[in-house]
Every structure is written in structure tokens, then in C-alpha cells.
Amino acid sequence: MDHLPIFITLRGRCCVVVGGGEIAARKIGLLCKAHAMVTIVAPELCPALAEHRQQGLVDWIAARFEPHHLDGATLAIAATDDEAVNRAVSAAAQTRNIPVNIVDQPALCTFVFPSIIDRSPIVVAVSSGGAAPVLSRMLRSRLETMIPAAYGRLAELAGAFREQVKQRLGSMQQRRIFWENIFEGPIAEQMLAGREDAAKRALQRALDNAADAGARGEVYLVGGGPGDPDLLTFRALRLMQKADVVVYDALVSEGVMDLVRRDAERIYVGKQRANHALPQEDINALLVRLALDGRRVLRLKGGDPFIFGRGGEEIETLAEHGIPFQVVPGISAANGVASYAGIPLTHRDYAQSVLFATGHLRDNSIDLDWEALARPRQTVVIYMGLTGLAIICRKLIEQGLPRDWPAAVIQQGTTRHQRVMTGTLENLAQKVEAAGFKAPTLTIVGEVVKLRDKLAWFDPQDGDQPPLLL
Known part of the structure; x- marks a missing residue:
């Protein structure tokens, strides 16, 4: 995570915007919604910003930027097409430890503007850290359709009851459970449907009942x-x-x-x-x-x-x-790992049944129904069988399966560290040992393994996903 997402209070605080064009106007609109005191530094103002000034929403310094313009500022933004000015704003702000955003120049920024879903007091922000702003806006559009405007009113209702809930429910755990039940239940539905008075009465009853009830795990x-x-x-x-x-x-x-x-x-x-x-x-x-x-x-x-x-x-x-x-x-591991390895557990031509078994060793032996495992036209999936793999393969051969019967071992299946080794009952254990396979693994025995070369679709790339916790 290259940026820590935070929400900063700007009400009544000075924010300096360098630039008087349309892009600056969009940033200033956000600052005004946050009730900031905005000062614009620019030789000229676009019509929208000129109107803001006439309405008393912003102050204007009609000049080129000088570092002293940032004195006393809480936040700085540069939205100009002059590279030298943008660099000067960034340097002056960072010298004064003022958060600064230079529009469309992430290397000069100490913060970035996210795409915003505003359901005040609920605000959701999506950011790519300046790498892909169009993608951030696409995600915002999707979230806009998923978060009704009424969630803002629901949050206001919760705020009105917050202190009362804090006084009557002593522990943080009780309060969290109470609010989760409210937000996931009929009271929230009443607010979303516009029945606010009914929701308030129901919330009060829920609080009265919760205060009398003990915690239930x-x-x-x-x-x-x-x-x-x-x-x-x-x-x-x-x-x-x-x-x-x-x-x-x-x-x-x-x-x-x-x-x-x-x-x-x-x-x-x-x-x-x-x-x-x-x-x-x-x-x-x-x-x-x-x-x-x-x-x-x-x-x-x-x-x-x-x-x-x-x-x-x-x-x-x-x-x-x-x-x-x-x-x-x-x-299950059997379903997921087999799918990502490109090995179907059943197939009309090869296997009409699946048998799950555990290869967990106890006292250096494996107590399994070898006769049931060594039947043709079935797939055998063995969990935790890496340590006893050589014994498993030998027992299956002794029970009548051919030495060239297909088998596979999959390590860390479905993850970006997945490895698949195919072979036969005769050579699989040696191949897996030579390749240095480690748990967790899954072993698949049966003719369906033949399909691996044709059906393999998952192409893991190391480093894209962390390894399993072991």
C-alpha cells in the first residue's frame, strides 16, 4: 500500500489552490463541500471561479505564485499547465510540511485525490494512487449503484443515537453487535424505504431490549x-x-x-x-x-x-x-485444486466415481482400504499424502493397478505458487522428491490425470499472491 487513506478535517482551515482554470475549479468544489477556507493564487480566474469569488466562497490573490502564499495553509493544490510553477508549489509545500497535490503529476504529490462516493456523513473513496484514475472512476461508478443515497440518512440516525447507545451498552463488543444488527435488519430497511419515524421508534425499542439482555456468543x-x-x-x-x-x-x-x-x-x-x-x-x-x-x-x-x-x-x-x-x-481442496490443475475429477471416458482418502501417516503406516482405492474407472483424491507418497503408490500397484497408472501431486493449489507434477505410480514419488515439493499438497490418482496437458488453464506467476500460512 503506497498511500494511507485518511479523511482530513478542513472546516474553517486555509487551503491554497494555485491555478484559476477549470481543473482548479473542480478541486475547489470539493474543498468548498468540506467547508474549507479557500484561497486561489492565479493571475486570472475562469468564469466558474469568478462567480465563486463574487459569492464570497473563495479569496483570490491575483498574482503568480510565491512560496509565502502557503504560509499558514493546511493544504496546497497546484492545477496549472506550467511545469515550473507546479514544481515550485510542491517544493514550497513540502518544505513547510504541508500536504500537497499537483494535478496529474503523482511524483510531485504527497497526497492524491480519490474518486468519491458521497453519502454524507458516509463517504467512500477509491484511489489508484494516481496510477489509473480512469479505473478508479469506473469502480466509483459501480459503487454508486450499490450504495443508495438513503445510507446517509441511516448514518445520521445512528449518530443521533450514538451517545445513548454508548451510555446503555457498556462494552465496545456489545455496541458493535448492536449496531451490526441494526444495519443488517429491518430498522435499516425502514430507513431505506423512507419510514424514518418508524425506524427511530424501532431503534429505541431495540436499544431498550439490548440493554436488558446479556451478551450471547x-x-x-x-x-x-x-x-x-x-x-x-x-x-x-x-x-x-x-x-x-x-x-x-x-x-x-x-x-x-x-x-x-x-x-x-x-x-x-x-x-x-x-x-x-x-x-x-x-x-x-x-x-x-x-x-x-x-x-x-x-x-x-x-x-x-x-x-x-x-x-x-x-x-x-x-x-x-x-x-x-x-x-x-x-x-474443498479436491474441487478447487483439481480444477486449477486442469484435472477433472470425473469424465465420461475415464472415471464415473470419486473417492476421497487421507494419507496421514501414523506409526509410519497408512491404514486405508487399498482394495477400494485400486479400482479402475474412478478417481482417487488423497489429502495429506506427501510424506507417505511412495508407500501409497507401492500399495496401489500391489493391489493390481498398473505401474504406468497416471497420478499427480499439486502443491499450494489455486494460489500463485501452485506447482503440478504428473507421472505414474512407478515414478511419481521420485519426481516429487527431486522437485522439492512441500506441504500442503493434494494427490490425484486416475486416468483423468491424462487430461492435464490438454486442459491446463491456470498459469501461476510467483510473487502475485503471498504464500500460504504454514
């Missing part, structure tokens, strides 16, 4: 998908923004974690081979304790929580303690 068991944050569901995103605390695993990608509410507490409970941050029983107990404390808990897992994610064990414990919970399925 809840757990959201959410599948974070295989890594690419674009694969999250809308419901997952909504709950990720509501939670007070997130309990997350090793296979939740950094891109997905970036979408969790920023001020939520984060508790890592990831499991790796021979290194468990918390045993499963302790994770179950942690979820119960947090919910009983009145917290809204996001239990975030990679892939889908009900496919080798122990989600069933966790919500069973929650149910035993009477803790309310929601389950949000995610795109």
Missing part, C-alpha cells in the same frame, strides 16, 4: 476454500466481517486472512505433521469458552470443514454445550 464454522480468496462464498465473507475472534488453521491462505475483520482477535490453532499448535480436544474447548464469554467466533478452516476438517467433531461439542452455530461450506 455464537460460532461460525466457515470453509475458507483451497487458497484463492476469490473462491470464498458471499456468506463466508459476511461472517468473516462480523466475528470478534477468529480461530484459524495452517491451511488458511494469507489472502483469505486479509479479508477477516481487521480488529478481530486472531488465534492460530494449525496442525502440522508432528507439530500441533493445539490438540483437537483443546480446540473444541476453546470454541466453547469463547462463545460462553459472549464472543462471535469465526472458526476458519482451509477447504471445506466437513472434508477431513474435523468440523463435525467441533460442532458436536458446541451442540453438547448449547452453543448456537452456523456452518458455511467451502470449496
